[in-house]
Amino acid sequence: MGWRVEASRRTVIGAGAAIGAAGILGGITSAVSARPRPRGILAENLRDGSDDWRPEGNGVRASRDDWPNYIQAYASATSVAAGESLAFHVSVGDGAEYVISIYRLGYYGGAGARLMTRSSKVRGAAQRAPKLLTGTGTVHCGWEPSWRMEVPDFWVSGLYVACFTTPDGRRACTPFVVRDDARVSDFLVVLPFTTYQAYNMFPGDGVIGRNLYKGYVQPGDPSLTAVSPDGKIYPGVPVSGRSFLMHYPARARAVTFGRPYAGGGLPSLFDFDLNFIKWAEERGLDVSYASSLDLHDGTVRPSRHRAVLFSGHDEYWSAAMRDRAERAVQNGTHLAFFAANNIYFQVRIQRDAQGFPLMTCYKSDPDPVTSGIGRTTRWRDLSPEGSNAEQGLLGTQYIGMCTKAYPLVVRHPRHWLWAGTGVDKGDRLDGLVTGEADGIVRGMARPDEEQILLSESPFRGHHGGEKRYTYFHRTSLYQAKSGAWVFNAGTFGWVTALSDVSSKPDKRIQRATTNLLRRFDDRRH
Helix, strand or coil, X not given: CCCCCCCCCCCCCCCCEXXXXXXXXXXXXXXXXXXXXXCCHHHHCCCCCCCCCCCCECCEEECCCCCCCCEEEEECCCEEECCCEEEEEEEECCCCCEEEEEEEECCHHHCCEEEEEEECCECCCCCCCCEEXXXXXXXXXXXXXXEXXXXXXXXXXXXXXXXXXXXXXXXXXXEEEEECCCCCCCXXXXXXXXXXXXXXXXXXXXXXXXXXXXXXXXXXXXHHHCCCCCCCCCCCEEECCEEEEEECCCCXXXXXXXXXXXCCCCCCCHHHHHHHHHHHHHCCXXXXXXXXXXXXXXXXXXXXXXXXXXXXXXXXXXXXXXXXXXXXXXXXXXXXECCCCCCCEEEEEEECCCCCEEXXXXXXXXXXXXXXXXXXXXHHHCCCCCCCCCHHHHCCEEEEEECCCEEEEECCCCCHHHCCCXXXXXXXXXXXXXXXXXXCCCCCCCCCCCEEECECEEEEEECCCCCCEEEEECCEEEECCCCCEEEECCEHHHHHCCCCCCCCCCHHHHHHHHHHHHHHHCCCC
């Protein structure tokens, strides 16, 4: 089957050090991983786990963006190879000391994470206030690096979280990926950092915070003469005694990765990826990890893996990301998407003045830089005939937001994907069509190969407005001429049914997903 555990020949080359404008601030005091162990996922998850990494609970509280004495932080990159260094940019409003704890997320007996290392106390400092750049509405921080670590080369590839905690229990977090560029795993899990940043509303101060969806405006602001695409202005709500409006025309047209994530540091819909990771690592799948920016810039090569798995909501794709995914399928690499509304917007990724990735998406507004096929808008709108529509790769594409959770209705129960699940045609798997859902959009690109629709689920929903319609969610599977399979779950409910991070697991969805990955890993197919 190839779901194997591999042993490492690597040794420790370093644990870490701290840096700052004033010199050495402190170092790692306890490397919990004192010596290399077998590298496989099963072996890794036999280690003692911890649930202390969350920004809330266990005596800590998330440091909100508009607190006077906040602590906030961001990493110098979305991913780092084992053996390389990574810096963190930290600001503490009152200059309090803090400790950095690094956790790897996985199964770990159900705990969901493992403490990898912890620093000594680091002297905090308030960095410059974020500022809003005119024109693109980009929130710019420009903070100096506060602490740097060398990632031990025996750390297993995975999704990691750095936690920054003050003595009085204020905490900020930021995620990053550790890659293993030297080892070829069966499955490469790509984590949607481009979509994380698109939704990032930092700073949540009621004044300058922006993401690619909305921005803050004050009552009486002249920009309120503009209206959102659905013809309304969003109602005001109180924040820290101020009244503000969340406004579509005030959104950013470009966002930088050089800023913290709002609300304590965990990105929007982060639990989707945690659900998949916890499920996959409990089963010991031979997985390694990368960020969507690694797919964009070619740091990872999909063709080295049996399959590339997109664990969460992966909405924002550059042309380079899509090109690499399509070439992977042409070369026989399988793809699987376990949520919905993927590859929806085309983005342009460049670099800001500090060297951080800068992601641009004008959406419904005219893009002043490029026109035609390079416009940063919906993929389906890049050509009048819809030849670039995302369902040409995915099989289905986003059709609407569900008004509530609906059943997933089974089709083709004798298909190998449903084997061992016990389902029959027309069975309704309650609550699995939820959030956003994909279906067939007629008149737009479709896969050339024969496509199997494994569910057909009616639901009430809307697409960017108040009016509700009846749509049909469909889970799609097709096999390309190369032999590669492409699977699209088409609903947020699929990934959340895999584990217990955010909902109750569904054994039928777990078994169907196992069937899919076994087929991916079977060298006869």
